[in-house]
Amino acid sequence: MKTMASFLATVVLVSCTAFSGFAGDTIKVGLVDTYTGPATTFTNDVLDGFRLATERINAKGGVLGKKIEHVTRDDKFKPDIGLTMAKELILKENVDILMGTINSATALAVSDLCKKEKVPFLVTFSKSDKITGEKGHRYVFSLNENTEMAGRAAAKVLAAKPYVKYWIAGDDYEYGHAIANGVFDHLKSLNPKVQLLGQSWWKVGETDFTPYITQILAAKPDFVIVATGGAGMVNFQKAAQSTGFNRRVPFYQHTAIELSTLLPQGPxxxxxxxxxxxxxxxxxxxxENRAFVDEFRKAYNRYPKSGALYGYMAAEFIAKSFEKAGKVDREKFIDAMEGMAIDSPVGPLTMRGC
Incomplete structure (x- = not known):
């Protein structure tokens, strides 16, 4: 994977990553994610990238003579629903592997379940550093950057700027607090002179940011760290544009410059x-990247967003790890996955073990 703060820096994929998988003619992957509502601007690309790769893998004979198939469940961006759907995929659908989800709180809940049930869980979009850090374990893998990595990259850039007085504002849930802490904690270590004037937190799904923007502007910060996720990315940017907030105080959002955030707003x-x-x-x-982009555009008539790469590489890691394992066995899959190095559209990737 790559991480970027208006520039790209190399990042290592992470596993804090068994009960054997189920015998059959297929390798069955369950995807639990948000498939309704605004968050689909991020999640649909994960699914499409995964489909693209598995169709190519299956066309070449599959893995160990087995085709990769998948089933999906919609968590509706709610951790309790996500946990229920994950249980259904494991206990009723008998999936060999679980993938998901965009909501970090959901990912943490599902990760605990996968640890209990000994099912490999490939996290494709959730970014809380707790997933493979404090709450990490053998059965969980991360296919993207986390808030620690993104925070470190952003802090490096901000530390070189003249900003001293900061404000934090964002979605009041796991990811919001994780990315805010990731940025400001690293920033403070690089530039001890920075000050945190205050914080504003709103419920996930908030669309009326006027009182918060008023509060922030009244405090007169030099810079604002906006810790929003999912649909909140777009919603806050729309509010910033309509109120002129961005013209009065500069602010940062992780994934602010990704297509998933920019395309819904257009010009x-x-x-x-x-x-x-x-x-x-x-x-x-x-x-390699041009070939991936061309392949994706040919299949879906649009450019791939970051989620497309996550889903695409998840399929590649699944295929190559089972090939290395030599059989469809969850424990052997995990042993093979840890330390696995593969080529990708963005260069060599390594799945780091704990």
Whole structure:
């Protein structure tokens, strides 16, 4: 994977990553994610990237003579529903592997379940550093950057800026607090002179940001760390544009510059927003990435967003890990996955074990 703060820096994929998988003619993967509502601007690409890779793998004979198939469940961006859907996929659908989800709180709940049931869980979009850090275990893998990585990248850029007085504002849930802490804690270590004037937290799904924007502007910070996720990314940027917030105080959002955030706004996206991302379709400008972009565009008639890369590489890691394991066995899959190095559209990737 790659992480980016208006530039890209190398990141290592993480596993804090068994009960054997189920015998049969297929390798069955269950995807639990948000498939309704605004978050689909992120999650649909994960599913499409996964489909694209598995169709190619299956066309070449599959893995160990077995085709990769998948089933999906919609968690509706709610941890309790996500946990219920994950249980259904494991206990009723008998999936060999579980994948998901965009909601970090859901990912943590599902991860605990997978630890109990000894089922490998590939996290494709959730970014809380707790997933493979404090709450990490043998059965969980991460296929993207986490809040620690993104926070470190953003802090490196901000530490070189003249901003001293900061404000934090964002979605009041796991990811919001994790990314805010990831940025400011690293920033403080790089520039001890920075000050945190205050914080504003709103419920997930909030669309009326006027009282919060009023509060922030009254405090007169030099810079604002906006810790929103999912649909909140777009909603806050729209509010910033309509109120002129971005023209009065600079602010940062992780994934602010990704297609998933910009495309829903079109030409009305606010200018001057600081953002980090770990994949943009035009970078790196290599034959491997161009081939991936062309393959995705041919299949779906659009450019791939970051989620497309996550889903695509999840399928690749699944295929190559089972091939290395030599059989469809969850414990052997995990042993093979840890330390696995593969080529990707953005260069060599390694799945780091605990």
């Amino acid at each position: 009305n996206a606010p200018e001057g927003v600081y953002g980090t991302a770990n994949y943009l379709f035009y970078y790196p400008d290599t034959k």
